[in-house]
Amino acid sequence: MLKRAMFRCGQLSSRVFAVEFDARTQPLYFTLSSNPQELHHAHQQLFGDDGKLFSLHVHSDSRIEKAQTHAEIKHKLSVTLSRDCDVFEASSFIPDVKNSVVKGFFIRDKSTTTLSEDILKTLQQSKSVCVFSYKREGEYCWQELWSPVNQVQESVRQYIAPAAAAEHHPSTLNIRNSDVFYCIDEAYKVLQECTDIIPESKEVLKLVDEQLETSRGDGFPVIVIEGLDATGKTTLTEALQESLNATLLKSPPQCLAPFRQRFDSEPPLIRRAFYALGNYITAAHIGKESLRAPVIVDRYWHSTAAYAIATAVGGRVENLPKPDSELYQWPEDLLQPNLVLLLTVSPEERLRRLRDRGQDKTVEEAELEINQLFRLKVEEAYKRIQNPACIIVDASPSPQEVLQQVQHLIRNKCHL
Ligand SMILES: Nc1ncnc2c1ncn2[C@@H]1O[C@H](COP(=O)(O)OP(=O)(O)O)[C@@H](O)[C@H]1O
Ligand SMILES: Nc1ccn([C@@H]2O[C@H](COP(=O)(O)OP(=O)(O)O)[C@@H](O)[C@H]2O)c(=O)n1
Structure with missing residues (x-):
């Protein structure tokens, strides 16, 4: 079941994740590794504080469903999360490979409530939404599939490792036939x-x-x-x-x-x-x-x-x-x-x-x-x-x- 969910999220290890913190600066890029990797200082900014961290990505074989689910989640997150939660646009992609982008969000929850988890729990019930959480221990930070009930086995931990900025910004990869049509x-x-x-x-x-x-x-x-x-x-x-x-x-x-x-x-x-x-x-x-x-x-x-x-x-x-x-x-x-x-x-x-x-x-x-x-x-x-x-x-x-x-x-x- 877990494996199927991971598979649904694509081959994670070949993918790069991009988090858009601030429109005026470049996204923060990271990749995943099954071996522990020391956290790069740029990423400490992201993973360094005590807040709870999640990312969620939308998958579906139907592009219409994918587009609508993404828009609904964006709306839901913007109206329901508290001020202590930061929501950033995030994507996962294979560098410079057209149509490889999977769009999603990165959530940093600094609140003391469980509001974000409650919302994620509801969203996760949709078969097209995949939620990951991030944990930190000393110099290491890893991502794992988030589940509100079952704890995930350690073997599926994916450690955060720095990735180089892609030559083509990830948001340019899926433009053809998704944003601009040529026939x-x-x-x-x-x-x-x-x-x-x-x-x-x-x-x-x-x-x-x-x-x-x-x-x-x-x-x-x-x-x-x-x-x-x-x-x-x-x-x-x-x-x-x-x-x-x-x-x-x-x-x-x-x-x-x-x-x-x-x-x-x-x-x-x-x-x-x-x-x-x-x-x-x-x-x-x-x-x-x-x-x-x-x-x-x-x-x-x-x-x-x-x-x-x-x-x-x-x-x-x-x-x-x-x-x-x-x-x-x-x-x-x-x-x-x-x-x-x-x-x-x-x-x-x-x-x-x-x-x-x-x-x-x-x-x-x-x-x-x-x-x-x-x-x-x-x-x-x-x-x-x-x-x-x-x-x-x-x-x-x-x-x-x-x-x-x-x-x-x-x-x-x-x-x-
Ligand atoms: N050359 C110009 N100089 C000053 N004001 C102009 C000029 N051209 C248009 N306007 C005014 O600017 C506003 C916008 O013009 P409009 O022709 O409706 O623009 P658009 O169709 O590109 O939205 C209108 O109030 C118009 O009267
Ligand atoms: N040929 C066109 C015309 C408008 N548009 C869209 O329509 C918006 C502009 O519409 P508008 O009503 O402000 O245009 P005007 O009436 O001001 O010329 C833009 O934001 C485009 O997204 C388009 O995509 N293609």
Whole structure:
């Protein structure tokens, strides 16, 4: 029984564990060894005090169940644990091996209550949750499968040993087909797998099916306007629509508006698949409309990929996939625009515009405000996307000046 549980958790000895203590510093990496190892001073910080230490990881053959269980646990831990408990995002992975990440949490309980153990006991009843506890004796610290009732035999102790920082941050390893999708089929499959738990998925898939395959011939130019919230996309796209006599489209398209709130509350796998499919519906609209007039698109694949990557990657900009990573490549089956312009303004100006607008922000956008690191990662990811790459436009001058600057670019690049 115990062996099966250990097996379920993967081959632990080949894995590295990463604990994200602080978004501004690198994670703490450790590995496991069956031989006693002296505790490295960096790890003493983690294991040194008298608090109770646990980690928990989520396993399941169903990626939908795994994503939802992870999100539920995150919520549960954040609302139920006392202030004396620290919860950190943690993962276990095989260095630089794609899709090897198992996500979880690390809990440091300094309280005198048994609250964390009570919660872990409930969580552990789920067949997809694996809980480990950490014990220290002198210079040695080991991890063992935690059980609230049966004490684990000493033979399964795994000693903590330092591990080198991985070349690729662990949060970059599972991005493909979990956060960013590179063909319609992969995103489509995710929603198909959710139809039982999210009935709206069927309606979204029906809307995708209804879009006839449209391949774009030599129609009018297609120009995408990208940028963080409040950088002036709406203002500019509406002005361009008028001045170029263009059709204005957006991604996600209007037909997905009734479902957006529902999918925004889902874990990244499902939420990102929804936005990915939105791009394909918008692509079908672009295909048709560009036969008649120039098309301006407010957000498209750059937004989908940049926000998804920046959310998936913990910590600093340095943790993003490397600039030459294939994760920044445009999906081969998604209609390419002729021009992508990225509106940028200083963080101060952006905040001023957000405040002037005074309307509700999405949770993600509210997070941008408090989370400078996240904003920097979104912008950097935007700039790294290739085929087509975006051209950066300084959107801090007046609306009229920004329009003129963009009209000039469009004339040069698209001969409009
Ligand atoms: N060039 C500009 N200069 C000053 N304010 C601007 C400019 N462009 C837009 N704004 C104002 O900033 C706010 C956000 O603009 P908006 O076009 O809605 O951005 P987005 O669509 O990117 O969220 C609005 O109140 C808008 O009037
Ligand atoms: N093409 C798109 C558009 C938006 N999005 C998501 O939608 C969010 C931005 O939506 P928003 O409502 O703030 O956008 P605006 O209405 O401000 O342009 C981002 O956080 C992205 O996660 C996406 O993934 N792909």
